[in-house]
Amino acid sequence: MNQQSSAKLIVILLALVASVYFLIPTYNYYSLPEEERDVNPTTEVRDLQKKSLNLGLDLQGGMHVVLEVNLLELMKNIADHTESSSGVPVASFKNFFELLAAKTANSQEDFFVLFEETVSETNINLAVFYGDGDRGISNAEIITKLKEETKDAVDQALAILRNRVDEFGVSEPIIQKQGDRRIIVELAGVKDRKAALSLIGSSALLEFKLVGDDEKIPNFISRIDERLKQNKFEFSAEVTKATDSAVSSTEGSLTDFSSIDEEESTNDLESGNDSTDVASSDSATSVDEIFDPQARNTLSSLAIHNPGSSELYVDNKDIAKVLEIFEQPYVKASLVGYEFLPFKRDSELNPDAPWRMVLVRRSSELTGKVVTDAAVSLNNATPIPVVSLEMNGEGAHTWSRVTGNNIGKRIAITLDGKVHSAPVVRGKITGGRSVIEGMGSIDEAKALAIVIKAGALPAPVDIVELRTVGASLGQDTIDKGKTSSIVGLVLVILLMLVIYKFAGIVAVGSLVINIILVFAVLAGFHATLTLPGIAGLILTIGMAVDANVLIFERIREEMAVGKTLHSAINAGFENAKSAIYDSNITTFLSGIILYTFGTGPVRGFALTLMVGIICSVFCALVISRYFLEAMTKDKDSFKVGGMNALIGDTKIDFLSKRKPAIVLSVVLVTLSLLAVTFKGLNYGIDFKGGTLLEYKFDKAVNIEEVRASLNEIGFGSAEIQTFGDPEDIVVKIDTPKDLEETTNIIKGKLIQTFNQENNPALESRVETVGPKIGEELKGDAFNSILGALIVILLYMGIRFRSVAFGVAAIVALFHDVLITLGVFDIFSLEIDLPVIAAFLTIVGYSLNDTIIVFDRIREDREQRKNMSFLELINHSINMNLSRTLMTSITTFLAVLSLFVFGGEIIHNFATALLVGIIIGTYSSIYIASPILTLWTKFKDN
Numbered sequence: 001m002n003q004q005s006s007a008k009l010i011v012i013l014l015a016l017v018a019s020v021y022f023l024i025p026t027y028n029y030y031s032l033p034e035e036e037r038d039v040n041p042t043t044e045v046r047d048l049q050k051k052s053l054n055l056g057l058d059l060q061g062g063m064h065v066v067l068e069v070n071l072l073e074l075m076k077n078i079a080d081h082t083e084s085s086s087g088v089p090v091a092s093f094k095n096f097f098e099l100l101a102a103k104t105a106n107s108q109e110d111f112f113v114l115f116e117e118t119v120s121e122t123n124i125n126l127a128v129f130y131g132d133g134d135r136g137i138s139n140a141e142i143i144t145k146l147k148e149e150t151k152d153a154v155d156q157a158l159a160i161l162r163n164r165v166d167e168f169g170v171s172e173p174i175i176q177k178q179g180d181r182r183i184i185v186e187l188a189g190v191k192d193r194k195a196a197l198s199l200i201g202s203s204a205l206l207e208f209k210l211v212g213d214d215e216k217i218p219n220f221i222s223r224i225d226e227r228l229k230q231n232k233f234e235f236s237a238e239v240t241k242a243t244d245s246a247v248s249s250t251e252g253s254l255t256d257f258s259s260i261d262e263e264e265s266t267n268d269l270e271s272g273n274d275s276t277d278v279a280s281s282d283s284a285t286s287v288d289e290i291f292d293p294q295a296r297n298t299l300s301s302l303a304i305h306n307p308g309s310s311e312l313y314v315d316n317k318d319i320a321k322v323l324e325i326f327e328q329p330y331v332k333a334s335l336v337g338y339e340f341l342p343f344k345r346d347s348e349l350n351p352d353a354p355w356r357m358v359l360v361r362r363s364s365e366l367t368g369k370v371v372t373d374a375a376v377s378l379n380n381a382t383p384i385p386v387v388s389l390e391m392n393g394e395g396a397h398t399w400s401r402v403t404g405n406n407i408g409k410r411i412a413i414t415l416d417g418k419v420h421s422a423p424v425v426r427g428k429i430t431g432g433r434s435v436i437e438g439m440g441s442i443d444e445a446k447a448l449a450i451v452i453k454a455g456a457l458p459a460p461v462d463i464v465e466l467r468t469v470g471a472s473l474g475q476d477t478i479d480k481g482k483t484s485s486i487v488g489l490v491l492v493i494l495l496m497l498v499i500y501k502f503a504g505i506v507a508v509g510s511l512v513i514n515i516i517l518v519f520a521v522l523a524g525f526h527a528t529l530t531l532p533g534i535a536g537l538i539l540t541i542g543m544a545v546d547a548n549v550l551i552f553e554r555i556r557e558e559m560a561v562g563k564t565l566h567s568a569i570n571a572g573f574e575n576a577k578s579a580i581y582d583s584n585i586t587t588f589l590s591g592i593i594l595y596t597f598g599t600g601p602v603r604g605f606a607l608t609l610m611v612g613i614i615c616s617v618f619c620a621l622v623i624s625r626y627f628l629e630a631m632t633k634d635k636d637s638f639k640v641g642g643m644n645a646l647i648g649d650t651k652i653d654f655l656s657k658r659k660p661a662i663v664l665s666v667v668l669v670t671l672s673l674l675a676v677t678f679k680g681l682n683y684g685i686d687f688k689g690g691t692l693l694e695y696k697f698d699k700a701v702n703i704e705e706v707r708a709s710l711n712e713i714g715f716g717s718a719e720i721q722t723f724g725d726p727e728d729i730v731v732k733i734d735t736p737k738d739l740e741e742t743t744n745i746i747k748g749k750l751i752q753t754f755n756q757e758n759n760p761a762l763e764s765r766v767e768t769v770g771p772k773i774g775e776e777l778k779g780d781a782f783n784s785i786l787g788a789l790i791v792i793l794l795y796m797g798i799r800f801r802s803v804a805f806g807v808a809a810i811v812a813l814f815h816d817v818l819i820t821l822g823v824f825d826i827f828s829l830e831i832d833l834p835v836i837a838a839f840l841t842i843v844g845y846s847l848n849d850t851i852i853v854f855d856r857i858r859e860d861r862e863q864r865k866n867m868s869f870l871e872l873i874n875h876s877i878n879m880n881l882s883r884t885l886m887t888s889i890t891t892f893l894a895v896l897s898l899f900v901f902g903g904e905i906i907h908n909f910a911t912a913l914l915v916g917i918i919i920g921t922y923s924s925i926y927i928a929s930p931i932l933t934l935w936t937k938f939k940d941n
Contacts, residue, residue: 008626015618016513019520025051026523049172053523055188056530056604057469058905059478062188063196066465066773067161069154069181071111072097072104074459078149079129093129094329096122106771108779111181112147119143153458154181160454161185164199167450183461193468193766195443197740203416203460204451206368208402208434211410211422212338212359214310220359221305223334224325225298231330233297239320299325303357310410312340312357316745317714319355320737337362344418351713351748358419360412365402368456370395370432374449376442385445387436387452396432404428415448416460463739464770470763480903481534488538488897489515492545492890499886500552503640506627507548514544514612514619521611530604532834535906538898539841539913540612542891546583546848546883547620549890550576553883556640565637566629573625579855580620586795586851587844588613590788594840597784602837609841643882650878654925655870655933661926665815672822679825684832685732685767687781689774693731693743694765695750700726701759709753713745724904728764735768781836788843789813796851800858804935809850812928816846816919823915824908834909842916845891849884849924856880857932869936873929888921 029037029045029052036045057064075097076082082093100118104111119126119139126142127135158177165173165187174186190196296302302322303312314322319342325331326340343356373390391399402411403425412422413436420436439445469477493511496504518537522529555572563571588610595606632638685692703720706729710716719732736742743766750761769777789810796806817839824831856876864872877884895917899910 005626005629008622012513012623012626015517018524019516022051022520022524023053023516026053026519050526051523052526053519054172054526054528055478056528056533057186057188057467058531059481059529060189061469061475062186062190063193064465064467065185065187065197065200065463066178067157067183067185067200067461068464069150069157069183070460070462071150071181072101074150074153075100075115075146077459078146080132081129092122092124096124106775108772108775112143112150115146116143150181154183157457157459157461158183160457161200163454164447164450167454168196168199168447182464190468192441192443193763194740194744195441195447197463197466198444199447199451201461201463201740202448202451202457204368204454204456205416206371206452206456207364207414208366208399209341209360209362209364209412209414210402210406211310211412212361214305214308214359216338217305217310217312217359220335220338221300221303224331225300227330227334228298228325228328231328233325233328235297235321235324239324296321310359311343312359314355314357316352316354322355322357335362341412341414341417341419343422344415344420351745351752356419358412358422360414360419364414365411366391366395366398368452370398371452374452376445376449384437385439385442387439387445387449389434389436389452391432391434393432396430399432399434400428400430415452462770463768464773466739466766466768468766470765477531477903477905480901481531484898484901485534485538485541487901488894489541491893491897492541495890495893496545496548499643499646500640502631502638503548503552503555503628506624506631507545507552509627510548510619510624511541511544513623514615515541517615517619518608518612521615522608527607528604529608531902531906532602532605532837532909533608535834535898535902535909536605536608536612538894539891540609540616542894543587543845543848543887544612544616544619545890546887547576547580547616548624549883549886550579550852551620551624552640553880557879559637559640565632565635569625569628569632573621575859577621578859579852580617582799582855583848583851584613584617586792586847589791589795590840590844590847593784593788593791594837597780597787598833598837602833605834605837609844643886647882647885650881651874652878652881653874654877655874655930658926658930658933662930665819665923665927668822669815669818672818672825675822675825681821681825682828682830683774683778684830684835685769685774686832687774687778689735689769689771691733691735691739691743691768692765693733693746693763694723695729695731695747695761696764697727697729697754697759697761699759701729701754703729705753706731706750709749710746713749715746724907728904735770739768777833781833784836784840785817785843788840792843792847796854800854804932805854807935808928808931809847809854811931812850812920812923813843813846815923815927816842816916819919820912820915824912829908829911832908834906835912838909838912838916841913842920845913845916846920846923849887849920850928852883853877853880853924853929854932857929870933873933877925877929884921884924888917892917 025048029048032045036042037049041049079093082090096118099122100115103109103114103118107114124139125135126139127137130142130146131137154177158175161183162175165175165185170187170190172188174184176184178184185200187196187200296318299322302318302325303314305312312322323342332339338359339362340357341360343358345353345355370391371389372392372395375388376385377388378385406425407427408425410422410424412419413434414420415436436448439448489511493508496507496511498504500507515537518540521527551572554576555568558568558571558575559565591606591610591613595603595610598606703722706720707716707718710718710720710731715731715733721730722728723730731746733742733746743763747761747763754761792813793806793810796809797803800806820839820842823829824835829835853876856879857873860867860872860876860879864875867875892914895910895913898906899914902910
C-alpha cells in the first residue's frame with residue numbers, strides 16, 4: 001500500500017470513528033422509553049439530548065410561534081393625559097391614534113417611519129402625552145426616547161418569556177429575538193397546546209375590578225344604542241363576513257338566557273376562596289320572537305340582560321359584533337368609568353355555550369404587581385385545579401380594605417381582559433390571599449401560575465405565526481419519512497448494481513458512508529432534522545450518485561482509448577473533478593440562499609442539502625477512489641458498465657431539433673404565464689395568511705357533515721377538504737382575532753358532533769400566519785429565487801470566463817421554474833414554503849445538469865479545435881448522455897419514493913421536484929445549449 005493510499009485510509013477511518021462518536025448519543029437517547037426521555041427526564045438524559053440530533057416539530061410534535069410586540073398598544077399604554085376626567089378621549093390623541101392604526105394595519109413599513117408620518121400629518125405635540133410633564137421637549141427627542149423604550153420593552157418581553165418557559169419545564173426550548181420587535185419561541189414535544197399558548201401568548205395583566213350594579217345596565221344599553229344610531233354605525237367587512245354564515249343558518253332562532261341564575265354561577269369570596277363556573281347552555285331555549293333578525297345592528301338586538309344580573313348574555317355567533325360595538329370610542333365614552341369584559345370559558349368543552357359579558361369598573365382596585373407568589377392547588381370542594389395567590393404587604397392591606405368595603409358585592413378577577421371569576425364578597429379578607437378558578441387542566445393552571453409569577457409583559461404580544469403539530473402526526477411523519485428514505489435508497493442501490501455491476505458496489509459503499517456522515521455532522525452540530533430535511537436527504541441520495549456516475553463514465557472513456565486500468569482511474573478522477581466541483585458549488589450556493597431567506601422547516605431542508613453536498617464530494621473523490629483503487633490493485637482491467645452498455649456510443653444531432661424544441665418551450669412558458677396571470681397561483685397560508693386546522697378521525701367523514709357542524713357556530717364558509725386519507729380533514733379559515741378561542745370552538749364542535757357518531761376527532765395540526773407575515777414570506781421567497789439566480793450568473797461568468805454560459809444557464813432555469821409553476825397553476829396545486837424550497841432545488845438540479853454539459857464543452861473546445869461550435873456542443877451532449885440519463889433516473893426514483901410514500905404534507909414538494917427533474921433534463925440539452933449557440937452566433941455577427 002503506497003503512502004497516498006495509507007493517508008486516504010487514515011482519513012476515512014477517522015471520519016467513520018468520528019461519525020460513530022457523534023451518533024452514539026443520538027442512538028442512546030432515542031432508544032430510551034418515552035417516559036424517561038420526554039415525561040420525567042433526569043439530568044443525565046438532558047445532557048444526552050444536548051449531544052443528540054434534534055427532531056423538528058413536524059417529526060416529534062410541538063409548537064413554533066412568532067410573537068410580535070404590539071407597538072401600537074405599547075404607545076397607547078405609556079401615554080399620559082389621553083382622556084379627560086370623565087373618561088372622554090382627548091380629540092388630538094384620538095385622531096392621531098386612529099390614523100396611526102390605519103397606517104400600520106398589515107403594513108410592512110417600519111413602525112416608527114409611519115409614526116413620524118402620522119405626527120407630521122396630524123401636527124400633534126407628543127410632549128403633551130409622552131413628555132413626563134415637560135412640554136418643552138421636541139417631537140424628534142420624544143421619538144428617540146420612544147424608540148429606546150420600545151427596544152427595552154422587547155428585551156424585557158424576551159426575558160419574561162424565557163423565565164416562563166424555564167419554569168414550565170420544556171426541554172430544549174428555542175427563544176430568540178427576530179428583528180426589532182419579534183420573538184420566536186419553539187417548544188418541542190409540547191402536548192397541551194392550550195397551556196403552551198397561555199404560557200407564551202398571555203400578557204399576564206392581572207387585575208381585580210369591582211362588578212357594576214345591575215341597575216346601570218338598561219340605561220347603558222339604551223345610551224349605546226342611541227350613540228350607534230347617531231354615528232350610523234356599521235359592522236366592519238371582516239366581522240360581517242365572519243358572522244354572515246352563522247346568522248343565515250340560525251336566523252330566527254336566537255337564544256333566551258332568562259333562565260340562567262347568576263347566583264348559580266357565582267360562589268362566595270371569603271377567607272381567600274372564590275369560585276366561578278362557566279354558565280351552561282343546557283338551560284338555554286330557542287325563542288324566535290326576541291329580535292328582528294333583519295335589523296341586528298344595536299346592542300339590544302345582540303345581547304340579553306336579565307333583571308338583577310350584572311351580565312349580558314351573547315350568542316356565540318354574535319360575539320364578534322358585540323366586541324366590535326364595545327371597541328367604538330363613543331361607546332366607551334357612554335359607559336363612563338365602566339366596561340363590559342367577557343368571561344373566560346372552555347369553548348372546547350362546550351362550543352355552543354353563550355358568552356357572558358360582565359359590567360366592571362374600568363379602574364382596577366389591585367393589579368398583579370402586588371402578587372408575590374402564585375401556585376397550583378386543588379379546590380377543596382372539587383378536584384378542579386385552581387391558582388392560589390399571595391400578595392405583598394401593600395397588596396394585603398388594599399385587599400383587606402376593598403373586601404371589607406364591598407361585602408355582598410362581586411369582585412371580578414381578570415387576566416388580559418377576560419374575567420376568570422367574579423365571586424361575591426362574604427367577609428373582609430386579611431392575609432393577602434385569593435384564588436383564581438376556571439382552568440381546564442393542571443397544565444393550564446400551571447401555565448397561569450407561571451405567567452402571573454413571572455410578571456406582566458410590558459406590552460401585548462400578537463401571535464403573527466403559529467405552527468403546532470400533534471405527537472401522533474409527528475410519529476406518522478417519521479414513519480413515512482423512514483419508508484420513503486429506505487425505498488428511495490434501495491431503488492438507487494439496485495439500479496447502481498444492475499447498471500454498473502462491480503463499480504456499482506463501490507458507489508453503493510460510498511453512498512452508505514455518505515448517509516452516515518450526513519447524520520453524524522447533523523448530530524455533531526446538534527442540528528434539527530425536519531421532514532423537508534428528510535426530503536433533502538433523499539435528494540442527496542439521488543444526486544450523490546451523480547459524482548460517482550461522472551467518474552465511472554470518465555474512466556470508461558479513458559479505457560476506451562486504450563489506457564491502462566490504473567491510468568484510466570487516475571485520469572477519470574482528474575477529468576471529473578472540475579464538473580463535480582462546479583455542479584456542487586452552484587447547488588451549495590442555492591442552499592446558502594435558501595438557508596438565509598428561509599424559515600423553520602425550509603432551513604432544515606437547506607442545511608441537510610448543504611451538508612449532503614459536502615459529504616457527497618468527499619465520498620466521491622476520497623472514499624470511492626480509495627475503494628476503487630483497493631479493489632483493482634491486482635487487476636489489469638474491470639468492467640465499468642454504465643448506461644453506455646445499453647444505449648451505445650450515440651451520435652445524435654440534438655441541435656438539429658433546436659428550433660422545434662425552442663418553439664415547444666416558448667408555447668409551454670407562454671401557457672404557464674397566461675395561467676398564472678389569469679387564473680392566479682394557489683397560495684397556501686404561508687403566503688396569503690390564514691389559519692389551517694387538521695383533524696384526524698377514527699373513521700372516514702363526510703365533508704358536508706363537517707360543514708353542517710361548523711355552520712352551526714358560524715364557520716360554514718370555511719374551506720374544508722380531505723388531506724390524503726379520508727379520515728383526515730383540513731379546515732382553512734381567515735386568521736381570527738382570538739386564535740385560541742376560535743380553534744377551541746371548532747375543535748369542541750367537531751368533537752361534540754362526531755362523538756355522537758362514535759367517531760372521535762383528534763386535533764393533529766394548527767397553523768396560522770398573519771397577513772403581514774404572509775406578505776413578508778412571499779417577498780422572502782421571491783428574493784431567495786432572485787438571489788440564487790444572480791449568484792449563479794456571477795459564478796458562471798467567473799468560472800467559464802464568458803457571460804454567454806451564465807446567460808444560457810439562467811434562461812434554462814427561468815424556463816424550468818416557469819413551466820413547473822404553470823403545472824402547479826393548471827392543476828391548482830398549493831404553493832407553500834416547502835414548494836419554494838423545491839423550486840430552488842430545481843434551480844440547483846437543472847444547473848447541475850447544465851454545468852456538466854458546459855464543462856464538457858469547455859474541455860472539448862480546447863481539444864477539438866477542428867470542430868464547429870455546433871458539432872462541439874452535439875459531441876459534448878452525446879458524451880454526457882449516459883451520465884445525464886443515469887443521474888436523472890436515480891434522482892427521479894429517489895424523489896418518486898418521496899412522492900409515493902412521503903405523505904400528503906410533502907406531496908406538493910415531491911411533485912415540484914418530479915416535474916423539475918424532467919424539465920431540467922430536457923432544458924440542459926434543448927434550451928441551454930441552443931441559447932449558447934445563438935449567443936455565439938450573435939457575437940460573431
